[in-house]
Structure formats: C-alpha cells, structure tokens
Amino acid sequence: xxxxxxxxxxxxxxxxxxxxxxxxxxxxxxxxxxxxxxxxxxxxxxxxxxxxxxxxxxxxxxxxxxxxxxxxxxxxxxxxxxxxxxxxxxxxxxxxxxxxxxxxxxxxxxxxxxxxxxxxxxxxxxxxxxxxxxxxxxxxxxxxxxxxxxxxxxxxxxxxxxxxxxxxxxxxxxxxxxxxxxxxxxxxxxxxxxxxxxxxxxxxxxxxxxxxxxxxxxxxxxxxxxxxxxxxxxxxxxxxxxxxxxxxxxxxxxxxxxxxxxxxxxxxxxxxxxxxxxxxxxxxxxxxxxxxxxxxxxxxxxxxxxxxxxxxxxxxxxxxxxxxxxxxxxxxxxxxxxxxxxxxxxxxxxxxxxxxxxxxxxxxxxxxxxxxxxxxxxxxxxxxxxxxxxxxxxxxxxxxxxxxxxxxxxxxxxxxxxxxxxxxxxxxxxxxxxxxxxxxxxxxxxxxxxxx
Numbered sequence: 001x002x003x004x005x006x007x008x009x010x011x012x013x014x015x016x017x018x019x020x021x022x023x024x025x026x027x028x029x030x031x032x033x034x035x036x037x038x039x040x041x042x043x044x045x046x047x048x049x050x051x052x053x054x055x056x057x058x059x060x061x062x063x064x065x066x067x068x069x070x071x072x073x074x075x076x077x078x079x080x081x082x083x084x085x086x087x088x089x090x091x092x093x094x095x096x097x098x099x100x101x102x103x104x105x106x107x108x109x110x111x112x113x114x115x116x117x118x119x120x121x122x123x124x125x126x127x128x129x130x131x132x133x134x135x136x137x138x139x140x141x142x143x144x145x146x147x148x149x150x151x152x153x154x155x156x157x158x159x160x161x162x163x164x165x166x167x168x169x170x171x172x173x174x175x176x177x178x179x180x181x182x183x184x185x186x187x188x189x190x191x192x193x194x195x196x197x198x199x200x201x202x203x204x205x206x207x208x209x210x211x212x213x214x215x216x217x218x219x220x221x222x223x224x225x226x227x228x229x230x231x232x233x234x235x236x237x238x239x240x241x242x243x244x245x246x247x248x249x250x251x252x253x254x255x256x257x258x259x260x261x262x263x264x265x266x267x268x269x270x271x272x273x274x275x276x277x278x279x280x281x282x283x284x285x286x287x288x289x290x291x292x293x294x295x296x297x298x299x300x301x302x303x304x305x306x307x308x309x310x311x312x313x314x315x316x317x318x319x320x321x322x323x324x325x326x327x328x329x330x331x332x333x334x335x336x337x338x339x340x341x342x343x344x345x346x347x348x349x350x351x352x353x354x355x356x357x358x359x360x361x362x363x364x365x366x367x368x369x370x371x372x373x374x375x376x377x378x379x380x381x382x383x384x385x386x387x388x389x390x391x392x393x394x395x396x397x398x399x400x401x402x403x404x405x406x407x408x409x410x411x412x413x414x415x416x417x418x419x420x421x422x423x424x425x426x427x428x429x430x431x432x433x434x435x436x437x438x439x440x441x442x443x444x445x446x447x448x449x450x451x452x
Contacts, residue, residue: 077121214258256301
C-alpha cells in the first residue's frame with residue numbers, strides 16, 4: 001500500500017517580502033539567460049563604484065592627550081576599551097563607543113614607551129624612559145559604562161625599578177609573565193619585584209618584544225642593531241638571530257598561524273617570516289614611502305594594519321604584496337602606534353598630533369544593524385567583485401586611491417629609484433662574466449645573515 005503525502009519546503013514557498021503576493025521562482029538554466037555574464041559584469045562594476053561612493057572610513061578622533069601618543073593597547077576582556085599612553089607619561093582608558101576618557105593612570109615621570117594588558121583584562125602593565133615598570137588595576141566594565149569619569153586610584157598596584165630605560169613591554173598569553181625590552185630582555189612575574197630571567201644577545205638596545213599567541217614560552221624581539229631574535233623561556237639562551245640591512249621597529253604574530261610573524265621595517269616595507277625558516281621572507285609588503293613604525297594583526301589573521309612615518313595607515317592582506325586600503329587625514333601627523341579592535345571591525349591609530357583616531361576596517365561598511373536582505377546583498381556584491389576583480393575596469397576602480405600630494409610624489413620618486421636600481425643591476429649582469437653575478441629575490445636581498 002502506497003501513501004502519497006503533500007510535502008512542501010518552507011524555503012521554497014515562503015515569500016521574500018510581506019508585500020509579495022507569491023514567491024517568485026527562478027530558473028537558473030544558463031540556456032535561458034544568455035546575457036548572464038554581461039549582466040553580472042555590469043553589477044560588479046556598479047558594486048565597485050558604490051564602494052567608492054560610500055567609502056567613509058574615518059569615524060572620529062579622541063582628543064585629550066597633550067603630547068604625542070607613543071603606544072596603544074587593547075583590553076582583551078572588554079571590547080569597547082582601549083588604553084593609550086603619551087610621551088608626557090599620561091595613560092588613559094578610553095570608551096571607543098562614546099569616544100571619551102573613562103579613567104586616567106598618572107605616575108610616570110617620563111615618556112611611556114610600552115603598554116600591554118593581561119589576558120583576563122584585570123591588569124595593565126606600563127613601562128617608560130623613567131626606568132620603571134608599573135602595574136595598574138583596570139576598572140571593571142560596569143564602572144567603564146557609567147556616565148561620569150571613574151575615580152581611578154592614583155597609585156599603581158606595584159612599581160618595579162630597572163637600571164635602564166624600557167622601550168617595550170608585552171604580556172604572556174594566559175600566563176602571569178610579561179617581558180620588557182631595553183638594554184636587555186627581562187622576564188617579570190606579577191608578584192616579584194625583580195626579573196625572573198634575563199636575556200641578552202649583543203650590546204644594542206632591544207626596541208620591541210612580542211609573545212607568541214600559540215606557544216606562551218616563545219617570544220620575538222627586534223633590536224637597534226637591525227636584528228630579529230627568537231627567545232625560548234624553557235632554555236637559558238636565545239634560540240635564533242636574524243640580521244637585516246635596516247632596523248625593525250615592531251613585530252606582530254599572526255594569531256591564526258602562530259608560526260608566522262610580520263616585521264615592520266625602516267626601509268618602508270613589511271616582511272612576513274616563518275619562525276622555522278628565517279633565511280627567506282615569505283612575503284614582502286610594499287607601498288609605504290617612509291619607515292613603518294607599528295604593526296598589528298587582525299584577530300582573524302587574514303589582515304594586518306600598519307602605521308608609518310609618512311602619516312598614513314594602511315591595511316594589508318596577510319599574503320598580499322600591496323595594501324588593500326590607505327587612510328589619511330589633513331591633520332594627522334606621523335603615526336606611531338596602530339591596533340585592530342578585538343572584533344576586527346575597527347582600527348585605532350595614535351599619532352604625533354596627540355589624537356587617537358577611530359577608523360572602519362572596511363571603508364564602505366554600513367554601520368548599525370543590517371536586515372537579512374541587506375546582508376545578502378552586500379555578500380552578493382562582494383562575491384561579484386571577487387569574481388571579476390581581474391578585469392581591467394573593475395580592477396582600476398577597486399585599486400584607485402586618492403593620496404595627499406607629498407605621499408603621491410614620494411611614491412613616484414621611490415618607484416623611479418627602484419626601477420633605476422633594477423636597470424643598473426641588469427646592465428651590470430649583462431656586461432659581466434656568465435654566472436659571476438647572481439640576482440637575489442627581494443625576499444632574500446634584505447637579509448644579511450642568520451645566526452643560530
């Protein structure tokens with residue numbers, strides 16, 4: 001005996017809008033739509049143009065400091081919280097949503113060069129040129145959301161003295177240790193007034209330090225002698241050392257691929273390395289026209305943001321040679337620190353003009369709550385642009401950026417110099433004995449040697 005049952009899928013028969021009389025069915029047979037690719041190309045072109053029309057990346061500036069902003073740190077436990085420190089010793093906690101100061105941490109007598117927060121967000125660690133490391137208690141989220149300025153303690157929880165000035169600090173992931181960079185690399189514990197361990201390789205100052213997000217005992221530093229050094233806390237000596245032709249100002253680990261890190265260099269480029277194979281860079285990220293001062297990866301690991309001495313902020317793909325986006329304003333001066341927000345939606349930059357600036361990670365992204373139809377429309381436009389991005393007209397619109405005149409001229413001059421050097425190498429190779437001159441790729445050219 002057979003029983004026939006009428007079965008209808010809700011997705012197939014539900015109206016898309018309440019105004020629709022009935023659901024509209026689509027037949028996706030390519031024979032019925034001979035102009036499908038032409039229509040999609042036009043839609044991709046329109047989507048690229050609309051992105052340019054609605055590109056408004058700048059959200060607002062947070063002013064309050066009276067000196068250049070030297071460092072910025074995220075609060076891992078509170079999405080809206082951001083810490084900033086200036087060259088006059090002032091440390092502030094900001095509420096990004098309302099763009100106002102929530103709390104101040106006075107105490108440093110000189111420039112604050114390093115700032116970091118513990119993984120649980122309860123402790124803030126700062127260090128500076130006054131040879132002190134200070135630990136602060138971070139106010140809870142309920143106090144941060146109050147309308148009035150919270151009454152933070154003027155005294156730090158602990159003050160540790162050092163023999164030399166400190167240039168950077170970073171906290172261990174899910175641990176109680178933090179590292180400071182100065183004349184040497186010191187490893188501290190929250191409950192001890194003296195370093196539990198110290199590392200030194202060479203005589204020059206260490207200017208940046210970063211713990212690995214996947215392996216808490218591994219950290220990388222860069223020094224003023226143009227070196228990048230890997231340390232392992234489980235052994236008493238440094239692991240590996242890489243010497244480049246120019247100095248590295250800052251380093252950031254990829255949170256999704258903890259074996260890879262990217263270094264911001266003085267030669268206007270960023271270099272991505274695999275910690276297991278330091279003799280060659282995985283990728284060279286170009287576009288800046290002056291020294292890259294700071295770098296920070298997105299929590300997704302697919303992008304990173306850089307701040308440069310050329311007064312611009314750029315966003316790169318983790319494996320892209322050129323920047324996806326460039327942000328600048330007329331009043332923004334040299335950018336010393338940049339951070340991605342914890343939800344990868346915003347970028348925070350601190351510059352020499354005493355202002356923190358808040359940017360959208362995607363310049364044309366619509367803020368606020370999106371309806372499901374709007375969200376699908378945005379995803380469809382992104383898929384169209386990605387499908388037709390190789391075509392000349394779409395590629396030209398997507399890549400075009402308006403640049404300030406000094407940056408544009410500096411970029412043209414830099415390209416002329418690079419092309420001239422390339423031609424000179426070609427002529428030298430053409431008029432030399434066969435095999436006497438070997439042209440090295442850019443990924444190896446900036447590396448002098450690797451020391452184990």
